[in-house]
Amino acid sequence: MSSITSREYNIEIVGIVGTGAMGRGIAQIAALAGLKVKLYDTNAAAVGAARDYLADTFSKLVAKGKLDNSRSLAALACVTGAQTLDDLKDCNLVVEAIVEKLDVKRALFKDLEGIVGENCILASNTSSLSITAIAAACADPSRVVGYHFFNPVPLMKVVEVIDGLRSDPAAGNALMDVARRMGHTPVRAKDMPGFIVNHAGRGMNTEGLRIADEGVASFVDVDRIMREQAGFRLGPFELLDLTALDVSHPVMESIYHQFYEEPRFTPSPITGTRLAGGLIGRKAGEGFYAYVEGKQQVPQEAPAPTALPTRVWISNRVPAAREAVLALVQKAGVAVDDSSTPAADSLIVVTPLGLDATTAAVDENLDARRVVAIDTLFPLVDAQRRTLMTTPATTRAARDTAHALFVHDGIPVTVIRDSTGFVAQRVVATIVNIGCDIAQRRIASRRTSISPWTLGLGYPRGPLALGDALGAPTILTILRNMFGVLGDPRYRPSPWLARRAHLGLPLVQDDAADNEEQA
Structure with missing residues (x-):
């Protein structure tokens, strides 16, 4: 953490750099919370388009009875355009929602540092890049913090607040408060590749892709199993279609390389090929599923056989x-x-x-x-x-x-080809195992919090709680058997899981001595 004395941060004016889907979404919740919002984009026309989008969105919400008309007008009045970065000089917080490239973000923050006041927080909406690395471009890295929202921002009610190695804790505290003011649940995370949600999401997505890549089951069958058998809100391919491969595939590659080719996070050639072909997901009308007028097209299941065994x-x-x-x-x-x-x-x-x-x-x-x-x-x-x-x-x-x-x-029954751990076993065990590694690394400030998993990923419960519900010894058995048959290090059990399974302790429980200190 920074050795610089903590400042007081009073956030009332928010600058947003980048007016794509993420920038617009952040602007929407900020304006509805009564914050003044200034929109900036290198494409001046995009700023006007973003404000028109917000006006249309507010009107639709009013028509559906989800928003009072007076509040809609007040929120829209809070949103103004900025012609240059200099127009953001009076902001108390600037959130960048631009291209996911480290050098571009560093250059932006270096420019902003010379424009805004010393009590202005510079926040990055990066999904996987190091906050410490972004902040290193600034003379004062203490006010640089990660502020990772999820798309669509108004509906995904969780945001990660990420402390870089030199971030002022008070800046992160201020972002936690503002998140609550905007109606979101904030979770604090250490600066590690993928933070909490994208780190944990490797269990569902990369394992689902691996299952499909092995020819074990089709995309739709994997999704059906994870939804209807395992109880998840979305299967991996439905989730990838929602986030879109132009976002999720680079994140997969980024996390894999930032963890120095850790086998648990190995990306799949499936997503690279589909990204190259433009089959990126719902927003393109075609991904792992086709979409007609925004509605997912799912093939019907074939009739089941009827002849019973003797x-x-x-x-x-x-x-x-x-x-x-x-x-x-x-x-x-x-x-x-x-x-x-x-x-x-x-x-x-x-x-x-x-x-x-x-x-x-x-x-x-x-x-x-x-x-x-x-x-x-x-x-x-x-x-x-x-x-x-x-x-x-x-x-x-x-x-x-x-x-x-x-x-x-x-x-209903799904029949798959031979696979160590079926589908649900191997995906759930991988999710729990990665969750245990996140706990082992102390990445999340509250390991028992369910909000990153349920709100950010649609899991029925957090990985550790899920492991406890199924039994830590059972999850350990699944992983050890997969590892024993395949010899693939991606399935090696986390020390956090193995130790608690052996001792009969819940996965959500910290070390006993740490619990005694907190009591």
Whole structure:
């Protein structure tokens, strides 16, 4: 932190440099909070267009009954254009929302430093670049702070406040207060690549991409599994379409390289190719999905098979999982093969954690032609979706009768190709594991806070809480089995996870001595 004495910051006039989607969104919430807003863009016409956009947005909100007309007029009156950077000289806060290039941001902040008063905070809306590196261009880096909003700003009610190594803590405190005034939830973060949300988002996005890249499941199937089985608001490809690949792909590459090619964050060639082809997402009308008049086009699922198996043999390697599967088999009225080894005509069902169906079959010396695996990480009864997985040797008859069996009660089933950890297991375990590394590095000021995850990423709960709900030992087993089969270091367990799983401690719990000091 800076050794410079903390100043007092009184923020009433906000300058915004860059009038794209992010700049407009920040202007909207600032104006509605009663702050005076000055818009600047190197393209003078863009400033007028941004103000017209805000006027149109406010009018639509009034028409929908979401905004009082008098407040709409007052907010619009708060927004004025700036012809030059010099017009921002009386601002108490300037937020840059320009191109994600370090040299361009550094040059801007160096220019602004010579224009604004000494009590003006210079904030960067960068999504992944180092705040310390941006601030290094300034003679006084203490007033440079990260202020990372998410698109669309008015709807994504979280903002990260990032302290650079020389940032004045009082400047960050002032931004926390202003965020609350604008109706957003602020979270404090250390200056690390990706901060909190984009760092944590690698678990969902890069693992989802890897699953698709391996040919395990289609984009839509991965999304369906993560939404309906794992309980996430959006699947990885829906989320990537929303953020758009022209934003998210450079962030993936930036975080990967800033962490010196850490395997956990390896980008996928899928996004690079699609970005080059212009298939960037919802705003372009086509991404991983097509969009007609803004509406996502999703293919219908094929009808499920109906022919049930004659009888079913269920692995007992995970006793609790066997009981859950057994209940579904009995509910469907299918005979159960209770022998120690499967009869020649039995469908064989295995319930691996972190293993692929092939390894599960070989470990128990089972006939892989009749083996189908079912994911039991999330409850099977009253589920919204179930996932089955075949070995490369599984016959069509075995696959289809298993599908018919587990869809018999009306719950949809997705059948995927062989994969260590199915889909939900490997994505959720990766999310929890990266969340544990964030806790280990002390990147977030409050590790138990759910707002970055639920508001910024649409997770059902924070990674540590998610891991506790499923059981830290279970997550550790999934990761160790994936790592053991593949030898891929991206799946090595975080020390934070392993130690708490071994000691029977919650993942959300800090070290006992630290808790005693805070009591």
